[in-house]
Amino acid sequence: MLNSQDPIKKGILLTVLSAFVMSITALAAKQAQMTIAVSTLVFWQSVFCTLIVFPQMRGHWKKRPFSVWKIHLIRGFGGFAGFLFYYWSLNHIPLVEASLLRTCAPLCVPFVVLLLHRVHIPKSRWLPLVIGFIGVAFVIQPTPNHLNPWHLVGFLSAIGLALSMVTTRILSYQVSGQETLFVYFLLSALLSLPLMWFQGDSLVVPLEIWPWIGIVVLALYVGMYLYNQAYRLAPASLISPVSYVGVVFSGFWGWVIWGHIPNAYAILGMLFIFLSVLISSKMAEGKG
Template sequence: MSLELNEKQRLKKGILLTIAYAFVMSVTGLAAKQVQTTVAVPVLVFWQSIFCVAVLYPQLRDRWQRRPIAIWKIHFLRSVGGFTGFLFYYWALNHIPLVEATLLRYCAPLCVPLVVFIMHKVAVPSARWVPLVIGFIGVACIIQPTPEHLNPWHLIGFLSAIGLAFSMVTTRMLSHQVSGQETMMIYFLISAGLSFCLVLIQGDSLLLPMASWPLVAVVCITLYVGMFLYTKAYTYAPASVVSPVSYAGVVFSGLWGWMVWGHVPDAFAYAGMALIFISILISTRIAKSQSA
């Protein structure tokens, strides 16, 4: 009885941590959308990466180990995936409502089977095609790919999901070989380097306007806290619980978009949200039944 109660308490903690993660990351999106009126996207990505490196470095001091080339290749793929995911997400925020950009980013679980196929040539199991089809119909409802409604920035937002899916797959590959802190540290170092290169190419300045400092600080702090909460949530609850509960971030983003910019999703957007949520719910249940 006590064991069952303890398991329920852990599950409850995992759900609460996931909801907290979803809320904190919605604040990240809110601040990122607002600050981009004065700060270029690569500059924002650079400073958030530098901040997280500064926080993580003391935690990893004197704990570095030599790694084979194979591990470094996975580190690089994971970092490029995470970097492009954030880059495309922030770019999309400039041109489409916060809730739609967030929703498209949350499509990452739908892209995971396709990424696995590309990386490992493992075919998508037949059982997974149903949620995939439902999910991509939901994406089509959001994007509305007709000549009258097609907005290329919706496609950019969807590319952020593909980048995030690559980082999810490669993070799992690294999880059995290196610590989560090392994975994050390498990711932010590479992200800082790639964003710095983009800053040079675009001719932007790394100097931040004084007025933008508070918002950039919010982006940096909430990003780190959100990732910490997400990692912590997985120690208490399985992915089959964390994945659908994290979808609460779409709700929070919708509320921010309505309160700050007056954005109200149309019927197609609501239908897309429902279909994507259902597809993620089905996918996580399939994954849970296969691992049982």
């Protein structure tokens, strides 16, 4: 007899594995960016992921109305901006802090929904939002003597990810997951080209950097796959707080490789943000 808890346990395990794999993506990206530009990395990352997803599109090619393409474009721009700002911040702030700021995406989702759908934020949601943004303030520490603009860039990655999350959910009711990923990666590659031209970056990648790009591509694809599978097995209210373990993995890599140790304010900020995610997840579970 199948235990009803087995799928949930498997979903939790897949979430932890996904978080670990995605931390390797950030690690490899940080290493690659020591030699190549961020726009170059995003371009090749997107091109190879497009090639991986392309064969999976067999049987999913369909004519879509403009309303669907509009959401595709918004989702593509949000995902592109999310990775771009995240990778930029990796070059200037510790890996754990950049990853932590990116995990603030759920805090930004209500504001994205307000912008896209004019749906006001319920009063009950303000408590976890306030707690979460207090945590962000502890991480950024915006004082005249301590204001690193790259922390703000890291937080912009959360806004891009939140836009991606909201539009991905909208698309999930209208198109296949393969189509969503294929269009996203293709748009990301196309958006990278004018950015590279504007910044004077090159498509050429030194031979010794290709293994790092390969790790980025493989880890990104596997991480996304595991995350999607986890959502099939366990409720989102459980996945969200568990996925926060990715910050721990990022902190471990940052400590082992670069000797970065978060200060007391950053650690306090982590706790506040995790508490915010946990409260929001419990609220969502209660409504479910």
